Amino acid sequence: MKGESQFVFGLLFVLLAAGCSTNKQGIYFISDEQLKPSVHPAEQTVPAPPQKLAKEDWFKVQVAIYGYLLQRHFLEDGEYAAVFVQGDDEEVAALIKQFPNHVPPIKTSDQADLRPNRTPLDKQTGKPAMIFSVDALDPVDDLVLAIGRWYAGGAVSGFYTFALKKQGADWVIESVK
DSSP states (O other), rough: OHHHHHHHHHHHHHHHHTTTTTOOTTOOOOOHHHSSSSSSSGOOOOOOOOOOOOOOHHHHHHHHHHHOOOOOGGGGGSSOOEEEEEEEEHHHHHHHHHHTSSSSSSGGGGGGOOTTOOEEEEEEEEBBBBEEEEOOOBTTEEEEEEEEEESSTTSSSEEEEEEEEEEEEEEEEEEEE
């Protein structure tokens, strides 16, 4: 008990001493003259608001990335019975139409059996499934940076980073890492 109280008082002393240290740099105040802008207000430019991806463009970015992911090696061995993609019902239905004969098939989320930290399952077959998702930043000069992720359980997950460029009405993958 005596050792514990000596330790506590010693620790208290060290903390108090550390709190009482002084700042040798001092405090400096800036005058109002130093805060005045060096450019006349009429000459200052206001940055343009950031571009936002329109819903149609967002879907085109998703289609490009999902198309890339659907061609990857992790789906070739037949281990997965289904692919589930992130998106609302309308987007998923459009993707199913876009890739109608894909093996494994793209299915709607109501067919997924999701359990924490476990491989997703296809409810119809009871076999493992994979989930794809896309996250993208707002475009800058008709260039979008995005991440395409796949998940089939903690041990089978990953992502690619994409740079997509707008060409006409479409978004085309420029680079993948």
